[in-house]
Amino acid sequence: MSDDTGTSANGLRCVEVRVFSRIAKALHYRFPDFLTDPEVGMLVRVPLGSRNELGIVTGLGQPKDFPLHKLKQVLEVIYPHKVFTEDLFELIRWMARYYAVPEAVIMDRVFPGTLRKGLKAKEQVSLKVSDTGAVEPIEALRRKAPKQAALLEFLRQQSQAITKSAVIQAMNASHATVKALIEKGWIEEQREVDERIGYRDDLAEGDAIRTLDFTLTEEQQSAVVSLTAAMDRQQTRPILLHGVTGSGKTEVYVRAIRHLLQSDPDASVLFLVPEVALAPQTVGTLRSRLESQGVEVLVWHSHLSEGERRDSWLKIAQRQCRVVVGARSAVFTPLSNLKLLIIDEEHEPAYKQEEIPRYHGRDLAVVRARINKACCIVGSATPSLESLYNVKAGKYDVVRLTRRVDNRQLPKVTLVDMRLEYRKQKKESILSQTLVEGLRERFEKREQSILFLNRRGYSRQMICPECGWVAMSEECSIPLTYHRRQNLLKCHLSGYERPAPLRCPQCQSPKIRGEGFGTQKLEDLLRAVLPKARIFRVDADTMQKKNLFRHVLADFRTGKLDVLVGTQMIAKGLDFPNVTLVGMINADHSLYMEDFRAAERTFQLLVQVSGRAGRGERAGEVIIQTSTPHASPIQFARRSDFDGFLEEEIELRREFNYPPFRHLIRHVIRDRSIEKLEFYCKKWRETLESEKIADLEIRGPLPASVEKLNGEYRYQLWYFTPRVIATVSRIQEVLERFQWEKTTRQILDVDAMNLL
Numbered sequence: 001m002s003d004d005t006g007t008s009a010n011g012l013r014c015v016e017v018r019v020f021s022r023i024a025k026a027l028h029y030r031f032p033d034f035l036t037d038p039e040v041g042m043l044v045r046v047p048l049g050s051r052n053e054l055g056i057v058t059g060l061g062q063p064k065d066f067p068l069h070k071l072k073q074v075l076e077v078i079y080p081h082k083v084f085t086e087d088l089f090e091l092i093r094w095m096a097r098y099y100a101v102p103e104a105v106i107m108d109r110v111f112p113g114t115l116r117k118g119l120k121a122k123e124q125v126s127l128k129v130s131d132t133g134a135v136e137p138i139e140a141l142r143r144k145a146p147k148q149a150a151l152l153e154f155l156r157q158q159s160q161a162i163t164k165s166a167v168i169q170a171m172n173a174s175h176a177t178v179k180a181l182i183e184k185g186w187i188e189e190q191r192e193v194d195e196r197i198g199y200r201d202d203l204a205e206g207d208a209i210r211t212l213d214f215t216l217t218e219e220q221q222s223a224v225v226s227l228t229a230a231m232d233r234q235q236t237r238p239i240l241l242h243g244v245t246g247s248g249k250t251e252v253y254v255r256a257i258r259h260l261l262q263s264d265p266d267a268s269v270l271f272l273v274p275e276v277a278l279a280p281q282t283v284g285t286l287r288s289r290l291e292s293q294g295v296e297v298l299v300w301h302s303h304l305s306e307g308e309r310r311d312s313w314l315k316i317a318q319r320q321c322r323v324v325v326g327a328r329s330a331v332f333t334p335l336s337n338l339k340l341l342i343i344d345e346e347h348e349p350a351y352k353q354e355e356i357p358r359y360h361g362r363d364l365a366v367v368r369a370r371i372n373k374a375c376c377i378v379g380s381a382t383p384s385l386e387s388l389y390n391v392k393a394g395k396y397d398v399v400r401l402t403r404r405v406d407n408r409q410l411p412k413v414t415l416v417d418m419r420l421e422y423r424k425q426k427k428e429s430i431l432s433q434t435l436v437e438g439l440r441e442r443f444e445k446r447e448q449s450i451l452f453l454n455r456r457g458y459s460r461q462m463i464c465p466e467c468g469w470v471a472m473s474e475e476c477s478i479p480l481t482y483h484r485r486q487n488l489l490k491c492h493l494s495g496y497e498r499p500a501p502l503r504c505p506q507c508q509s510p511k512i513r514g515e516g517f518g519t520q521k522l523e524d525l526l527r528a529v530l531p532k533a534r535i536f537r538v539d540a541d542t543m544q545k546k547n548l549f550r551h552v553l554a555d556f557r558t559g560k561l562d563v564l565v566g567t568q569m570i571a572k573g574l575d576f577p578n579v580t581l582v583g584m585i586n587a588d589h590s591l592y593m594e595d596f597r598a599a600e601r602t603f604q605l606l607v608q609v610s611g612r613a614g615r616g617e618r619a620g621e622v623i624i625q626t627s628t629p630h631a632s633p634i635q636f637a638r639r640s641d642f643d644g645f646l647e648e649e650i651e652l653r654r655e656f657n658y659p660p661f662r663h664l665i666r667h668v669i670r671d672r673s674i675e676k677l678e679f680y681c682k683k684w685r686e687t688l689e690s691e692k693i694a695d696l697e698i699r700g701p702l703p704a705s706v707e708k709l710n711g712e713y714r715y716q717l718w719y720f721t722p723r724v725i726a727t728v729s730r731i732q733e734v735l736e737r738f739q740w741e742k743t744t745r746q747i748l749d750v751d752a753m754n755l756l
């Protein structure tokens with residue numbers, strides 16, 4: 001028997017703890033009296049074997065079948081309150097099985113490192129002698145207050161401030177002595193300030209959006225009714241909110257959140273966005289709409305400073321904030337009583353984490369919703385085939401928004417055939433006549449434009465027309481990209497770079513030149529076309545400084561810029577009412593990737609990019625430049641024909657039995673020696689095959705599209721299966737027994753998105 005502080009009849013307090021390194025099994029510990037009262041969710045340090053480890057209290061009370069006198073004691077309580085929630089353990093257990101990653105590894109990645117140190121580091125207070133203020137003669141002080149005098153002398157001998165606790169310990173002094181000296185102004189405290197940005201200051205000018213309610217359109221109204229009804233009856237089947245670009249999905253989310261918070265004052269909400277860069281816009285909207293109702297909204301993503309991360313996490317755990325907006329890692333924030341999860345732009349590949357654990361943020365959110373019996377809304381203008389298929393299969397419900405708000409028109413889409421353009425201009429051109437005219441017209445009317453090209457750098461590669469030499473990355477099997485401003489050749493995979501040569505290293509010809517083009521060159525051309533316009537280029541090269549992207553977006557929103565040129569960073573989710581022209585250069589580029597999702601990606605990209613135009617009062621236009629105007633994803637996108645695209649694409653996937661019909665597990669194996677790699681991969685396939693695992697189809701081994709990366713050769717196998725957990729655990733078993741070469745490394749990527 002135990003009461004709610006874990007105290008038993010014999011006066012012993014006991015707790016059940018899950019230690020980070022082995023969370024599968026709960027262990028019991030005594031909870032000593034000198035510590036505060038135990039609470040489920042607390043972070044504690046406990047002895048385990050010969051080591052001390054961190055763990056989370058998951059229960060109060062004594063073990064049933066373990067002698068109490070043999071229990072070890074909890075050593076330390078890191079925070080005197082809850083920092084973790086029970087449902088996260090379940091989520092991690094599910095992840096471990098699904099993604100074939102040990103629970104301890106997941107726990108290690110999920111629980112922020114900065115929290116493990118506790119609050120002490122942050123609250124470190126040091127003492128030093130004041131620079132100013134008269135000091136009483138030390139002899140006099142010695143007589144009156146010898147302890148103060150000793151302490152003062154001690155500090156005078158120090159060349160730098162030392163921590164208060166160290167001073168007190170060294171001098172065997174009391175807090176009163178320190179306080180007296182501080183009050184006299186002879187010594188002062190120095191607090192170590194954590195580099196942190198306040199919660200409120202992280203919004204740039206132009207981020208903040210309106211605070212007033214819109215009158216909902218009819219479609220929005222009925223969407224809100226469907227969603228709130230689903231929440232009221234505690235429906236756990238996820239709902240796809242499929243709304244065309246500019247249909248006002250955000251407003252629908254806001255109403256759903258408000259409805260929930262009003263009907264359940266204890267509930268909390270998680271709102272996922274695919275990218276850090278999109279968080280401020282969403283946080284701005286949600287804050288302005290919810291905080292008037294006394295609801296605090298916090299942002300969570302991987303770019304927070306350590307201090308911000310710790311503070312936000314603790315605030316969430318202590319229930320001081322009930323709405324969290326963030327990128328994929330926010331799915332692990334310790335929200336309790338989680339009742340609504342919203343995953344916006346659910347089709348975005350950015351939801352997939354490309355390092356261990358390789359989870360999909362949307363899929364985890366769906367699982368966390370299921371664990372909590374919470375409502376789950378996945379939203380997009382261009383849903384993934386997986387989600388559309390879930391709707392077809394009856395696993396998801398769907399709510400549609402087919403029109404833009406205010407019945408604004410979807411933009412007019414013009415396709416420019418670059419092959420005809422070539423004949424007309426008698427040379428290869430990057431900007432078509434149509435696009436140039438469009439840009440000039442907008443600039444004269446003081447309207448804004450966005451130009452989109454999915455390749456950074458100046459030229460795509462550097463070649464020698466005389467001997468055919470191509471500048472290749474030494475470490476990776478791809479050409480180097482030419483960056484003219486720095487005159488560098490850069491490898492976009494490994495980050496390797498070297499100065500661009502003036503002559504061909506092979507035949508000494510001075511005629512070597514860049515071929516193809518990237519955003520840098522596009523920017524230069526654009527400046528020539530619109531010399532007076534304020535133009536900014538947005539790509540991974542210009543956006544290295546933290547927060548710069550946000551400020552650029554804010555400047556664009558407030559009209560301080562006329563044209564944005566950039567990569568996919570500017571393709572999604574952004575809402576700029578004054579943009580009336582969007583140009584898409586090389587629309588077919590993404591079609592020719594070695595990826596069965598290439599058509600889907602191209603379709604989504606075109607629809608999303610087009611969606612940035614005409615979101616305000618004025619109608620928008622989209623100009624798509626392509627050499628393959630007939631390609632079906634381009635045609636479907638031009639007509640915004642989702643159903644047509646879905647039907648065609650789903651048939652292709654069915655034919656090859658690709659996702660969403662089965663799951664794809666990608667196995668990438670790397671080694672510096674290609675011979676060893678080939679040999680072991682073949683042997684591995686034979687071994688795996690001989691196991692005759694049910695429902696498993698094996699393809700490969702074959703070289704990966706990027707055959708060499710960072711100096712290692714890469715081979716891949718593809719495993720197709722309708723049932724991930726069963727299959728992956730069998731593969732894992734076989735893997736553990738298989739004798740790989742010591743130098744061989746590998747990854748298993750469940751539901752792989754990146755196939756390069």
Ligand code: ADP
Pocket residue numbers: 214215216217220243244245246247248249250251381405406575577615
């Ligand atoms: P989506 O996410 O569906 O592309 P947004 O939520 O960004 O669309 O909304 C598009 C624009 O329409 C935003 O500027 C938003 O403020 C505005 N908006 C949303 N709902 C309404 C409404 N009912 N009446 C007028 N404007 C609205």
Ligand code: ZN
Pocket residue numbers: 464465466467468469504505506507508509
């Ligand atoms: Zn040459």
